[in-house]
Amino acid sequence: MKGFGMFALIVGVCWLIFALSMDVSVPTGASGRVNNLGLMADRQIHTIVGGMIALAGLIMVLLGGKSSPTAAHAEKDTRPCPLCAENIKTAAVKCKHCGADVEPAVAPRLKNGWVASTTCRDAEEQQRTIEAITSTGLPVVSMIGLAVGAGPFETKDEARQALATMRDGPRLFSEIVYRDSVSGKYSLITD
Template sequence: MKGLGIFALVVGVSWVIFALSMDVSVSTGMGRVNNLGLMADRQVHTIVGGMIALAGLIMLIFGGKISASPASTPAEMDARPCPFCAETIKNAAVKCKHCGSDVEQTLRVTPSEGWTVRIPCRPGMEFNATQKIVSDDGWPCESPDGAVVVIGPYKEKKEAVEVLKEIRINHSLFGELSYKS
């Protein structure tokens, strides 16, 4: 949507520039005189170009990127439906945030081997902050490996890739994929 908005904005601005540079005068025996028909044409072209540019600007401002479907986000992989209201809650929840019902906690079964996301960071405050971000988002965190926060393991590589993307988009943290056997 944003690409189309940029295109429409460029076309609209170009159209307005073309319209404003139109010559609306005609020559007569006594010099040049403005022609009402050409002036009306310039006015119409300016309005059309302005409307196209305005539409492009609106598409550029309000056109967001397409979001991933809710079922494919990592937060949803560690979630389940509430048995009372069917809204999505985390596996570790003991009370539904939607209906207030008490539910049994379900722990995520982590495989002993699989794909992990490793986020290198400096020991100390940076390590603690990164580990807090990971635990607050509900991702399974293994015991730390020196100055590396390890998320996972996941059976499928695509699950680990989704977690890596989410961390990069939401928290500007960069990590790498690794296979733990």
């Protein structure tokens, strides 16, 4: 709908430009030009039609974008029931359509994302750091060398919250880095 709205907006603006550039005068003998009432009425009609098409297109463009994120979020938050194949919520334990008990879906762990990383001096300190991160309830991920981190998280704000939790709880000082799986700098996360 958004694409059609953009098309209607462009057509309406072009129509308005055409209408406003119409010549409504006619030549007379030796005295010059005189406005013609019929041509003035035609220009008025074309201006109204072009304006209405442009307005309709603008409304479609503005309202067309609001439903897309909601639909995408609804698709991401549902899954098919294993028995009746109807869409149910991802966290559902009972199908609302057939009444069957279903296993709750486990969210897959991110393979890359933002991490609150802590550098360790040796393997003993690394083990203590892993235990400290685990005690806070945050997920542990290995980093380059002896470093370990909490994460990965989808957003940088989530990593900042993990950093604050690690600083306030077990007194671990960290930095926020982006851990990817394609650069070869980090080992792959396997579940």
